[in-house]
Amino acid sequence: MSDSLLVEDATIDSYRDRFVARLSQTVPGRKEFVVGSASGCTLTSAEGREYLDMTSGIAVANVGHTHPDVVAAIIDQAQRYSHVNVYGRFVIPEQVEVVERITSVTAPGLDVAYLTSSGAESTEGALKLARKFTGRPKFVAFERSYHGRTLGALSVSWREEWRAPFEPLLAEVEFVPFGDLAAAAAAIDERTAAVIVEPIQGEGGIRIPTDDFLPGLRQLTTDAGALLIVDEVQGGMGRSGRWFSHQHWDVVPDIITMAKALGGGLPLGAIVSTAEIFATFVDPPLSHLTTMGGNPVACAAGIAAFDVMVRDSLVEASAQQGEYLRARMGEVQRDYPERIIDIRGRGLWCAFEVAGDGNLVARELQERGVLVGSVLNSAGTVRVTPPLIITKEQIDRFVAVLREVIETGIGIDVAEDAS
Incomplete structure (x- = not known):
């Protein structure tokens, strides 16, 4: 008190x-x-x-709030340095350490990450990544979905009353009923860059699909040459009883977005994918940038929080x-x-x-x-x-x-x- x-x-x-x-x-x-x-x-x-x-x-x-290990890590890191050029010039050890921890609990091959400051920023980067890698313009998303409020993230979030005042948004987004594989199959075509889905819908009401849904989406996207983006911003870091909620269905996505609990209470997000997919951001160089994503203090908090989760x-x-x-x-x-x-x-x-x-x-x-x-x-x-x-x-x-x-x-x- x-x-x-x-x-x-x-x-x-x-x-x-x-x-x-x-x-x-x-x-x-x-x-x-x-x-x-x-x-x-x-x-x-x-x-x-x-x-x-x-x-x-x-x-x-x-x-938990103000976990002593997380607080100690924040203080220690802030006393050494709190911000330097986080992308493009220097090696930040805390970034390496937090990404190695994250990718230790993702599927093999999903072992490269781009660090951000929030879930919406992770969504924006994932959408850009999918478009650039595939060269396609269209996204398929789901009714009751929520992926953030920035323009790209809002474009793939379902609720019309929040999208309408900011239109035009991304031009080619099609929403289909969550859990409906037939509707998804009809929507996914040769113009589809990616399907973006919350494996368990958060703002949609903690809604869990049938067991065939996520594996079915994986097959549909593979067959169409599209990417599968899973939004683990709310469902990641142990929230669902697995490290990530898509792991309940043994599905390997192409891109994972995360944030929220990742930073142990500080702003930290990530986009996780393969080295092959991320290579598209190097051509041309600086295809994507952040000033604060992967801030060393936030990374230190994330490292401590991850280690607490493993230890306990x-x-x-x-x-x-x-x-x-x-x-x-x-x-x-x-x-x-x-x-x-x-x-x-x-x-x-x-x-x-x-x-x-x-x-x-x-x-x-x-x-x-x-x-x-x-x-x-x-x-x-x-x-x-x-x-x-x-x-x-x-x-x-x-x-x-x-x-x-x-x-x-x-x-x-x-x-x-x-x-």
Whole structure:
């Protein structure tokens, strides 16, 4: 508690007002609270109220907030150097170390990486890479997909209301239903540079396809001479109970995009592919560049976070604790089947679907000291993505509060049986 930003109420209100006045807003209104500190699976407001964090900052804090190993690595690296020319001139040892770790858990051949600062930046680079390597203009993406908000990433993200104000975007993008191999086969043609897919859809509501879907996409793209890009920005780094969610189906993609948890809490992303595919960025030289991607401090944090995951078997813990979490949520669903209509997930990438407004349910959970999240493309879905270090006792605490909220009926539309 002593590490929190504990300040007077008037100062807290001042921060909230100044935040709205000075930081460009894309969501209207004042924010819920002012952050004071975070540690492990707990976030503390400036007023000193503790919250159980079941969001991990949207699947970022996989090793927990302010993990001591990550903090120590950040301090050590910042004391030596925090930024130099990260591409084109010098060897940055921290970049080498983090990429060797990443590619140690990808499929053989996927052993070259381009480092970025965010998931959207990774998507942009992957789209450029696919177009340049294949010489083709078209992309196939999926309904309910989300790949970022920059222009290229937005072009392959599904929701029309966010794309329309910024059109024209990339000209040749075709969306097909997620999980529909026949529709994908009809869309993939000789003009297709790549199919981009989240193996498990994140903002679409933590939606898991049938077991034939990803292998089928792999075959379709291979037959068409197109590339398969898998978006592991949210699903990577152990979130699904495997290092990457596509590994549940033993599929080898051509390109992997990642970010979020990769940097241990700092901005770090990556595009992973083969040396052959990446060679196209050298002709002409400087076909792609970044100033901050692969920042040494972010790489040091990523190295420490990766090593913590290996040492503490957090990928395995994600799988085991995820089963426990869904089983416990299932107990609430069995008591209120008309209120919780579905529970989905792999590892600690989970969601429950309510017959109503997921945002209202999430808000009520927050009022009771638990942070969960909504998703962008599924109004009734509540996202549950705790740090991979979460304990069974913390899961039990979450489920107890969830039961209280579901019992109230807040945010639920369905009429209950008279019985």
